[in-house]
Amino acid sequence: MNAAYLYSLIAVVVLGLISYAGVAVLGLEGFFGIFIPYLALIVFVVGFANRIIEWGKTPVPFRIPTTSGQQKSLPWIRQNRLDSPYSKAEVIGRMALEILLFRSLFKNSRVGIADAGGYQKVYYKWVIWLWLFALLFHYAFLVTVVRHLRFFAEPTPFFVEMLAMVDGIMQVGAPGVYLSGVVLLAMAALLLIRRIVLPKVKYISQAADYFPLLLIIGIAVTGIFMRHISKVDTAAVKELTIGLATFQPSIPDGGLSALFYVHLFFVSVLLAYIPFSKLMHMGGVFMSPTRNLPNNSRAVRHENPWNYPVKTHTYEEYEDDFRDKMKEAGIPVEKE
Amino acid sequence: MVDTPKPEELLQNIDHTPPKEPWEDAAPDLSPGNFCYPTKKKNLEYLGMPTTTTDEWSPADEEWPIPDNWQQIIHEGFKDLLDKYRSLRIFMDTCVRCGACSDKCHFFIGTGDPKNMPVLRAELLRSVYRNDFTRAGQLLGNIAGARPLTKQVLKEWFTYFYQCTECRRCSVYCPYGIDTAEVTMMARELLSLLGLNINWILEPAANCFRTGNHLGIQPHAFKEMIEFFCDDIEEITGKKIEPTFNRKGAEILFITPSGDAFADPGTYAMMGYIMLFEHIGLDYTLSTYASEGGNFGLFTSSEMMKRLNAKMYAEARRLGVKWILGGECGHMWRVIHQYMDTMNGPADFGEVPVSPITGTRFENAASNRMVHITEFTADLIRNNKLKLDPSRNDIYKVTYHDSCNPARAMGLFDEPRYVLNAVCNEFYEMPESTIREQTFCCGSGSGLNTEEIMELRLRGGLPRANAVRYVHEKFGVNMLSCVCAIDRAALPPLMEYWVPDVDVCGVHELVGNALVMDGEIERTTNLRFEPLTDETEVEADV
Numbered sequence: 001m002n003a004a005y006l007y008s009l010i011a012v013v014v015l016g017l018i019s020y021a022g023v024a025v026l027g028l029e030g031f032f033g034i035f036i037p038y039l040a041l042i043v044f045v046v047g048f049a050n051r052i053i054e055w056g057k058t059p060v061p062f063r064i065p066t067t068s069g070q071q072k073s074l075p076w077i078r079q080n081r082l083d084s085p086y087s088k089a090e091v092i093g094r095m096a097l098e099i100l101l102f103r104s105l106f107k108n109s110r111v112g113i114a115d116a117g118g119y120q121k122v123y124y125k126w127v128i129w130l131w132l133f134a135l136l137f138h139y140a141f142l143v144t145v146v147r148h149l150r151f152f153a154e155p156t157p158f159f160v161e162m163l164a165m166v167d168g169i170m171q172v173g174a175p176g177v178y179l180s181g182v183v184l185l186a187m188a189a190l191l192l193i194r195r196i197v198l199p200k201v202k203y204i205s206q207a208a209d210y211f212p213l214l215l216i217i218g219i220a221v222t223g224i225f226m227r228h229i230s231k232v233d234t235a236a237v238k239e240l241t242i243g244l245a246t247f248q249p250s251i252p253d254g255g256l257s258a259l260f261y262v263h264l265f266f267v268s269v270l271l272a273y274i275p276f277s278k279l280m281h282m283g284g285v286f287m288s289p290t291r292n293l294p295n296n297s298r299a300v301r302h303e304n305p306w307n308y309p310v311k312t313h314t315y316e317e318y319e320d321d322f323r324d325k326m327k328e329a330g331i332p333v334e335k336e
Numbered sequence: 337m338v339d340t341p342k343p344e345e346l347l348q349n350i351d352h353t354p355p356k357e358p359w360e361d362a363a364p365d366l367s368p369g370n371f372c373y374p375t376k377k378k379n380l381e382y383l384g385m386p387t388t389t390t391d392e393w394s395p396a397d398e399e400w401p402i403p404d405n406w407q408q409i410i411h412e413g414f415k416d417l418l419d420k421y422r423s424l425r426i427f428m429d430t431c432v433r434c435g436a437c438s439d440k441c442h443f444f445i446g447t448g449d450p451k452n453m454p455v456l457r458a459e460l461l462r463s464v465y466r467n468d469f470t471r472a473g474q475l476l477g478n479i480a481g482a483r484p485l486t487k488q489v490l491k492e493w494f495t496y497f498y499q500c501t502e503c504r505r506c507s508v509y510c511p512y513g514i515d516t517a518e519v520t521m522m523a524r525e526l527l528s529l530l531g532l533n534i535n536w537i538l539e540p541a542a543n544c545f546r547t548g549n550h551l552g553i554q555p556h557a558f559k560e561m562i563e564f565f566c567d568d569i570e571e572i573t574g575k576k577i578e579p580t581f582n583r584k585g586a587e588i589l590f591i592t593p594s595g596d597a598f599a600d601p602g603t604y605a606m607m608g609y610i611m612l613f614e615h616i617g618l619d620y621t622l623s624t625y626a627s628e629g630g631n632f633g634l635f636t637s638s639e640m641m642k643r644l645n646a647k648m649y650a651e652a653r654r655l656g657v658k659w660i661l662g663g664e665c666g667h668m669w670r671v672i673h674q675y676m677d678t679m680n681g682p683a684d685f686g687e688v689p690v691s692p693i694t695g696t697r698f699e700n701a702a703s704n705r706m707v708h709i710t711e712f713t714a715d716l717i718r719n720n721k722l723k724l725d726p727s728r729n730d731i732y733k734v735t736y737h738d739s740c741n742p743a744r745a746m747g748l749f750d751e752p753r754y755v756l757n758a759v760c761n762e763f764y765e766m767p768e769s770t771i772r773e774q775t776f777c778c779g780s781g782s783g784l785n786t787e788e789i790m791e792l793r794l795r796g797g798l799p800r801a802n803a804v805r806y807v808h809e810k811f812g813v814n815m816l817s818c819v820c821a822i823d824r825a826a827l828p829p830l831m832e833y834w835v836p837d838v839d840v841c842g843v844h845e846l847v848g849n850a851l852v853m854d855g856e857i858e859r860t861t862n863l864r865f866e867p868l869t870d871e872t873e874v875e876a877d878v
Contacts, residue, residue, distance in 0.1 A: 007479055051429070058422040061638075064674050064745070066507045066515060068773040071747030073700045073711050076718060077754070083773065084747040098511070104436075105511045109769060111439040111799075113350065119809070120347040122445065122802040124769035130436060134511075201435040203354035204455050206481040208472075209433050276472050281512055284430030289423045290513035295747055298704040302678045306420055310639055311384065312646040313545045315654055318625050321546070322555050329556035331581045331624060 005196060008210035012218050012266075019265035024258035032261040033240055034249040040268035047275025052283050063302040066290040084295045091294050099285055102138075105131040133194070137187035141216075143167055143180035144223075151241040175227060185220035188213050212279055215270050222263035232260055340791045343834055347798070352439065354450045360463070360478065363488055364451075364495035371395040372498050372786050375538035380531055382542045383640065388531035395494060400487070402530045407485050411468055413529045417522050418469065424522050427514045428465045431458060437506040437516075442776050443499055446795030451496050454506035454516040460492055461523050494532055497523040499792065501781035502635070502667075503740035508773050520782070525637045533636060537783035541632040544644050548627040549594035555581075555624035561597045562622065565607045572865070574857030577614045579622055584655050586621035587692060591648060592663025592709075593629040593821035596842070602824040604863045605664055605842025608851075609709065612844065615853045616693050616721060620661065626651035629668040630821060634675075635783040642679040645671055652685045652705070659689035660706040664842050666781065666820030669708060669748070670741035677704035694719040708742075710751040710819060710843060717758045723852040728862060729760040731870050732815035734846065735807050736765070737800065737827070738775035739820035749773075752819050752843050759850035764811045770803035780826035793826065794833050801834035808835050816840050 022028040069080025085091040097103040108131060109124045147164050150156040168176040192213045195205045226232035236252040237260065243249040274280065286292065294300075319326065319333055326333050341349070355362070364370075374395060380387040389401040403409065417424055437454040439445065444452035451457060459481070466473030466482035473482030483489060502517035527533065540550035547554055553561070559581050566577045580586065592609065596602040613620055626647040633640030652660050662672055677683065683705045689698040696715045698707045716722050736756055742748040749772050756763050770776050779796030780786075807813040816827060816838050827840040849862045861867055 004479075055422055055425055055429075058418070058425050059420060060422045061420060062675055062678055064423065064515070064518065066504055066513055066744055067747035068508050068744070069747060070749045071700070073698075073748075073751060074696070074715055074718070077714070077750045080747070098513075102511055104509055104513070105434070107509055108436045109440075109509075111352070111445055113347065116806075116809075119805060120344065120802075121806065122799055124767075130434060134434070198435070199353050200438045200450075200453065201433075203359065203450055204433050204435060204438065204453065204459070206433065207479050208481055276470070278430065278432045281430040281432050284426045285512050287422065288426050288430070288513040290507055290515045290518075296700070297674050297677060298672075298701040298706065299699060301681050301703045304678050307679065310643045310646070312643050312650070315625050315647075315650060318546075318548065322624075325554060325556045326582075326624070329559050331555055331559060332583065 004205060004207040005192075005210040005214075007207045008214050011207075011211060012214040015215075015265065015269055016218060016262050019262045020258045023261040029251045029255075029261065032265055033251050033256075034244065036265060036268045037244055038249075040272040043272040044274055047272070048280075048283065051275050051280055055283070055287055059305045060289050060293070061304040061306060062289075063293045063297040064289055065293045065295045067295050071295055086294055086296045086299075088294065091292060095286070095292055098291055102131055102135050105134060130194070133187050133190050136183055137191060140180045140184035140187060144178075144184055144220075147178065147180065151238050152245040154238075154242055173228060177228070181220060181224050181227075185217065185224065188216045188220060192217065208277055212270065212273065212277065215266055215273070219263060219266045219270065222259055222266065226257070226259060226263060230257060230259060232257060340794065340833075346791075346795065350446065350795075351448045352444075353448075359450055359456055359459075360483060362451075364492045366396050366491060366495060368396065369789065369791055371495060371789070372534035372536055372784065373788055375531075375533045375535040377531070379535070379538040379542040380533065383538070383545060383643075385533075385636075385640075386529055386531045395491070400490070400532075402490075402532070406490070406530055409529050410464075410485060410490075410526050413526050414465070414468065417525065418465075421518075421522065423515070423518050426512070427458065427519055428462050430512045431455065431462065431514055434511065436509045436511065437514075440506045440509050441516075442501075442503070442505070442779055442799045443792070443796045446779070446798040447792070451492070452499060454510075454514075457496055457500055457516055458514065458519045460489070460496055461519055464489060490532075493523055493527060497527065498534055498784065501740070501777045501779065501784055501796065503777035503781055504744040505740070505774065505776065508744065521634075521638075524635065528637050534783065534786070536786035537632050537635045540630075540783075541636055541640060541644065544628050544630075544632065548623075548625045548647060549597075550628055550630060550632060551594050551598050553594060553597065553627065555627075558594075558597060558624045558627050562606070562610070565603060565610065568863070568865075569607055569611055572859060572861055572863065573611070573853055575611075575614065575853055575855065577610055579610055579613075580620075581622050581624055582655065583621035586655060587619040587658050588621075589626070589652050589655060589657040589660045590620045590622055590663065591626055591629045591660060593665040593668055594627055595630070595821035595825055596663060597627070599825060601828070601839070601841050601845065601864075602821050604845035604848065605824070607863050608842065608844030608846070608848030609663060611848045611851055611853060612713065612716075612722075615851055616716065619692065621655065621657070623651045623655070629663055629665045631668060631671045632783055634667050634671055638675075638679075641671060641675060645676055646680050648672075648676065648706075649680050649683055649685070652683070656685070658686040659701075661709060661712055662706050663709050664819035664821065664844060666739035666741040666822055668741075668821075670745040672704070672706050673746045676706070691715055693721050708746075708748060708751065710748065710755055713844070713847060714751045714754045717755060722758075724759055724850045725852050726759050726761045726850050728849045728859065728868050729846050730762070731862075731866065731868065732760060732841075732846070733762045733764065733811060733813045734760045734815045734817050735763070735804065735813045736771070736843075737778070737804075737816055737818040737823060738771055739818055739823050740775060740777050740781060742819055743775050744773055748819070752817075755843055755847060756817060759846045762811075764807050764813055766803040766807050770799060776800040776803065778820075778823050778826040778830060780830075781822055785822055785826050790829070794830060797826070797830040798834070800827075801830050804831065804838055805835045808838055814838055817843050817846060819843050
């Protein structure tokens with residue numbers, strides 16, 4: 001649907017307005033600061049676990065890895081251990097590169113047709129943009145999430161401190177700009193623009209593709225705004241979040257701006273949205289049978305739990321059909 | 337037949353820009369030339385599969401002969417598949433529509449039809465999945481990408497799931513490994529529940545069930561065909577060969593696609609196998625009962641695949657062989673490598689395959705007991721067991737087409753290349769993005785090798801043909817070798833259309849040409865009865 005991003009944009013704006021008005025006009029700090037985050041967390045945990053269990057208990061009847069490299073066969077033929085893994089360790093290697101470095105996406109190319117002197121040539125160009133945007137986006141997101149752990153643990157764990165230090169290495173402005181926040185916003189914006197500008201990607205995009213991107217942009221924008229422009233009272237934030245983390249929730253006395261609650265509401269919506277959406281790819285990527293199985297099905301038998309007997313055409317039936325012709329042709333038969 | 341445009345015309349009219357109309361609403365084009373003929377009821381009845389209500393219909397008809405409760409049948413079938421296949425669940429749930437796959441499909445490249453983008457092909461099924469099985473889809477409808485299963489959607493399924501060759505190229509690029517072949521297999525299973533299958537798949541499947549092979553060749557005729565090749569071999573080499581059939585006590589059972597016994601150029605590959613086995617003194621037999629390597633059940637349903645495949649182990653057990661050697665075939669090897677042992681195993685005959693000539697143990701086939709002919713031959717060559725004269729293939733400049741299934745469902749890349757480099761002097765690779773795991777389908781795999789969709793097949797084969805054209809222009813390549821019987825049937829018309837000066841052969845045809853057999857006469861022709869040297873060149877020398 002070409003107007004799909006409008007639905008999503010409207011949805012995100014409405015969500016923002018609801019939370020802003022809810023706090024600024026109706027004074028529902030407790031609802032947006034305590035009830036919603038807990039509800040979102042429960043929906044996320046239960047929903048995510050349910051989905052993983054649902055996947056997990058569905059059988060994998062066949063071992064169907066997509067082989068992207070030389071199989072292990074004769075000892076003198078060099079096996080491609082990562083693209084055609086044979087052992088568990090090799091599968092782990094393939095999965096690690098897939099999950100940590102998005103290796104398949106790295107292979108992306110673009111097709112075109114051009115004149116090659118006398119005939120039209122189909123050509124393939126290696127393109128890394130999608131890989132680059134996606135990788136930076138995911139790592140910036142990860143760093144941002146880890147960085148936020150300082151709001152949920154007292155004292156702040158050392159690795160969070162260290163990460164925040166590295167993340168703020170640019171030392172621009174006061175408080176310093178976190179690279180991860182900027183990169184997250186920029187990459188989310190690029191991924192969104194890509195969806196709107198590239199004709200093929202636009203054609204396949206649905207509301208469910210724009211919505212999470214816009215929501216994440218909303219989260220990043222409100223976060224950056226609070227840190228650098230409205231200068232949110234981080235001590236008050238921490239009071240609220242530590243309260244949530246220790247199950248002794250309370251709304252801080254001094255009060256937090258409505259913008260903070262918008263930020264928190266966006267995060268809550270995103271969390272609750274994950275189990276019901278394509279964002280489940282974060283779990284799915286670990287469980288895809290074309291990637292997480294070894295290419296050794298001729299050496300080690302794979303069991304299908306629902307394998308059942310089928311009707312076949314037996315040799316006896318076959319011979320009954322053709323016995324005379326077989327005998328005449330001198331083909332040995334069981335029954336003369 | 338609809339008129340096919342000229343190659344250059346066709347190429348210039350390919351537009352990869354998507355249309356204005358959203359894909360969800362666009363009706364499939366079911367004009368003649370865009371669909372495969374549906375199967376005759378007799379094939380379905382013979383195999384005990386659900387049938388359409390009448391035989392007299394065409395997909396172009398407004399109304400299709402399906403039962404009134406067809407939506408319920410599909411819904412229940414879909415649920416059943418979701419409970420049986422984790423792959424299906426993951427592939428339905430995790431796609432983020434990043435678009436990496438969008439231009440990886442040969443049918444998309446050749447037609448520009450957006451529903452040939454793998455992502456949209458899967459969305460055809462996924463939209464119905466969301467509508468029927470997810471809360472978001474039930475609550476939000478089309479905003480959540482859900483579509484109810486209407487007759488138009490069913491027609492779309494029939495059109496586009498028989499416009500996918502299950503080649504798995506897109507799954508190489510997918511960050512989650514989503515495999516459109518798997519999606520297509522599921523969709524075809526669902527269509528089969530209504531009897532909506534195509535004749536070019538079901539007729540071979542029915543034949544195979546009864547006679548043991550797709551072409552319906554009966555035992556005596558099968559034997560005659562092979563003996564006919566032996567006459568040719570005798571004429572060319574002076575060697576009289578008498579292969580055995582259904583012989584108990586043979587060490588090895590050899591199974592190859594029946595296409596190799598039936599049509600050029602597969603027949604030359606068959607001659608190559610027979611000559612090789614004779615030369616090394618292999619104790620093997622052919623079977624008329626298991627006379628088919630291919631398995632059109634793979635293109636129908638997992639049950640049909642299992643039913644047809646069962647003959648291989650049954651025959652190996654009956655004949656008491658130690659192991660099975662498999663000929664050059666594409667999807668046959670997907671079934672053997674990824675399904676056979678699971679479906680019809682564990683193998684209750686024989687032992688771990690060992691080459692009787694070199695003593696090599698094929699540990700990679702320890703459980704399922706079946707070895708690929710290029711694994712076997714590469715091992716022979718490596719161990720210096722063959723005397724080869726590659727100059728007998730000097731009239732050919734050879735390239736190699738990685739067949740989809742041995743490539744992406746097995747990882748067979750270097751074995752055939754090792755053999756080719758030993759049996760011919762001039763071998764050239766096609767561009768990197770079109771070979772090995774990135775190889776392009778012939779455009780006719782998975783049962784689509786049928787005349788009525790010739791233009792679609794030529795379009796689907798464009799990326800492959802275009803890469804051949806590249807090495808043809810650059811190096812003068814004139815022979816496209818492959819290890820797949822469907823390729824050997826589909827590539828010749830493809831080459832004739834796009835690159836007319838290039839011929840097609842099996843790898844073992846070139847082996848047969850180069851093989852210096854003990855006691856053979858001096859050869860003057862190759863297996864095609866062509867002179868061993870280019871006559872025009874010889875004349876020029878004089």
